[in-house]
Amino acid sequence: MNKLIASSCCALLLSSAPASATSIYRCSDSAGNITFTRQGCPIDHASQIQEAVNPTPSSGKAVPLAKPKKQRKTQKEEPTQGITVVGAQDDGCGNRITGSARRDALIKQQILPGMTRTDIESTFGTPDTVTSRNGQVLYRYSKHKGRTRTVTFDESGCVRGKR
Numbered sequence: 001m002n003k004l005i006a007s008s009c010c011a012l013l014l015s016s017a018p019a020s021a022t023s024i025y026r027c028s029d030s031a032g033n034i035t036f037t038r039q040g041c042p043i044d045h046a047s048q049i050q051e052a053v054n055p056t057p058s059s060g061k062a063v064p065l066a067k068p069k070k071q072r073k074t075q076k077e078e079p080t081q082g083i084t085v086v087g088a089q090d091d092g093c094g095n096r097i098t099g100s101a102r103r104d105a106l107i108k109q110q111i112l113p114g115m116t117r118t119d120i121e122s123t124f125g126t127p128d129t130v131t132s133r134n135g136q137v138l139y140r141y142s143k144h145k146g147r148t149r150t151v152t153f154d155e156s157g158c159v160r161g162k163r
């Protein structure tokens with residue numbers, strides 16, 4: 001008898017499918033507040049049964065989160081006559097160096113007229129000495145073998161060209 005009951009219980013457990021969806025009640029009161037619950041709604045609330053689907057991870061089935069809205073057909077815009085540039089970036093030195101020339105100079109550790117102090121400091125680091133004379137700033141970099149490199153900046157903080 002016990003063996004029969006045990007085998008019947010095992011058969012029932014193995015034959016039941018795992019629950020992948022749960023009924024949830026959507027309750028709304030007279031003020032428009034919405035509550036979701038599994039126990040049911042109070043008497044004075046409007047109720048609606050929602051099916052909540054929670055697939056197992058890696059089940060391979062895509063679950064859409066929301067239905068995409070259909071895109072409206074837009075009217076074709078008439079082509080404009082030209083492009084107008086509203087603003088441009090100014091490096092403070094009159095944009096004497098293009099972006100690619102600036103990058104090449106920084107990589108090759110070259111000093112070009114029109115570079116900014118931040119360009120020089122990002123390439124060579126902080127200077128060993130800084131002197132200021134007549135509104136001009138001099139950065140001096142000393143190497144180990146006695147060689148020095150001097151960079152002169154104008155009043156705007158831009159590298160000056162050779163005279």
